[in-house]
Amino acid sequence: GEITDDGGAAVTARGICWAEVTNPTIEGSHTTDELGSGVFTSNLTELTPNTMYFLRAYAINEAGVGYGNEIIVTTDAAAVxxxxxxxxxxxxxxxxxxxxxxxxxxxxxxxxxxxxxxxxxxxxxxxxxxxxxxxxxxxxxxxxxxxxxxxxxxxxxxxxxxxxxxxxxxxxTKISDVEGNLYKIVTIGQQVWMAENLRTVTYNDDTPIPNVTESADWITITTPAYCWIRNDIQYKDSYGALNNWYAVETGKLCPTGWHVPSDDEYTTLELTLGLPADQVSLTEWRGTDQGTQMKSTTGWAEGENGTNTSGFSAIPAGYRFAGTGAFNGIDMITYWWSSEFNTDYAWYRRVDGTSSGIYRYVTSKRGGKYIRCLKD
Known part of the structure; x- marks a missing residue:
């Protein structure tokens, strides 16, 4: 406001009064500013957003209260x-x-x-x-x-x-295989992985993968084959399909643009999760808590669940043993195929409920293990 005439007496108080109705007075909301005549500025606080207010300047001397002209202002809305x-x-x-x-x-x-x-x-x-x-x-x-x-x-x-x-x-977003099965994915470091085991029973060229169920056949087979754990399709959605190496080496298991990861690519994953560099080329158990980081937080035996901080979501889906064709390790262990080692053996990775590291070794190509596809 501006006090242009003090009425011949000292100004003992001045400021702004306001209300949501016309003709506000100092009986309601008001400021109190420095004494004296002339121009002054007041800050009005605790106003309601998006509200119309009536404002008047006021000044007090020994003769009483004087008010200025009334103006109307509307406050801005507050942030949503x-x-x-x-x-x-x-x-x-x-x-x-x-x-x-x-x-x-x-x-x-x-x-x-x-x-x-x-x-x-x-x-x-x-x-x-x-x-x-x-x-x-x-x-x-x-x-x-x-x-x-x-x-x-x-x-x-x-x-x-x-x-x-x-x-x-x-x-x-998810990825689908040739059958339309959908898979969660996870980015770990610079790699993009499926966060679920492969479930398709059809190659990416639309040809079927042979379903072999008999244990005796798995002992001797040297051609592509798949089965469900315990030969029970109810495990398809949760565990995925078990494949022998001969199905892997067709190069047609994963969706187009994806592939079965090599031994080196699994090593890259392990290093990203903190595997000590001097353990890269070791076999059997390696690492500290890398397996724990990969294991899901549910599904394992009591006290054996992981933290799944990697998002890899490993589940204890078991495997099919090449020596007898038996199903082993359900709720306790899981295996994934990796790279070829020689004519008879291939590399794999294994995670156990009772261990916090990651197991790296080779095994017979005839066995049944799971597939985690990696984006090209």
Whole structure:
């Protein structure tokens, strides 16, 4: 305000008074500023967002209170407060998220939705989808995603004050095999792995993999074969298919653009998880807690679950022993094929419930082990 005439007496108080109704007085909300005449400035605090107020300057001397002219101001809206929903229903090209607008900033929500990108902190300049107006919970589906790709997603909402974003979630779209089975993936270091065992019983050229069930056949077989653990298809979705090495060496097990990882590529994974470099070329048990990092947090025997900090999600799916054709190690152990060693043997990796490291060795190509595909 500006006091242009003190009335011939000292100004003992001055400031601004305000209210949501006309003709505010010092009986209501007001500031108290330095004494004296002339121009002064006041800061009004604790106002409600998006609200109309009536303001008047005032000054007090011995004669009483004097008021200036009344003006009307409207406060800006506050920022929206919202959270992002976790990502669900992930496929190769779609995924579902959403948000919950818990505070609208005392203003109308003009737009809301989700935005996503392959880089962190997506905003509405990236891919986005709108989903109505108003506060509360909403759900949106992302489409047109790329298979086996890492994305970041945030909910957003806009009111008169601008755009606000919820927290960020990271997710990976899935990959499918030739049969349409979907697989979670995980990025570990610079490698992109399937986070589930391969389940297909068809090569990537659409030809079937022979299903061999009899133990006697697994003892002598030298041609491609697969089976389910205990010859029971109910284990397909949880454990995947057991393949002998002869199926692996066709080069047609994994989806196009993926492959069965080599011994060196498993070593890269292990080094990423902290395997000491001087143990790379060793056989049998190696490492410290790398197996624990790979094991899932459920499914193993009591006290033997892993931390799964790698996201590899190893499960105790057992194996088929080449020597007898027997099924062994369910709920206790799991094996994955790797590289060829010689005419009769191939490399594998093994994780046990009772051990925290990773086992590296060779075994007969006739045995049944699982496959984890690696992106080319």
């Amino acid at each position: 407060e919202l959270s992002t929903a976790e990502v669900t229903e992930i496929t190769t090209t779609t995924a579902t998220s959403g948000g919950d607008i818990t505070y609208d900033g005392d203003a109308t929500i003009l737009e809301r939705g989700i935005c996503w990108s392959t880089t962190p902190e997506p905003d509405v300049s990236d891919s986005f989808i709108t989903n109505g107006t108003g506060a509360g919970i909403f759900t949106s589906t992302m489409t047109g995603l790329l298979p086996a790709t890492q994305y970041y997603v945030r909910a957003y909402a806009r009111n008169r004050a601008g755009i606000a974003y919820g927290e960020e979630f990271r997710f990976n």
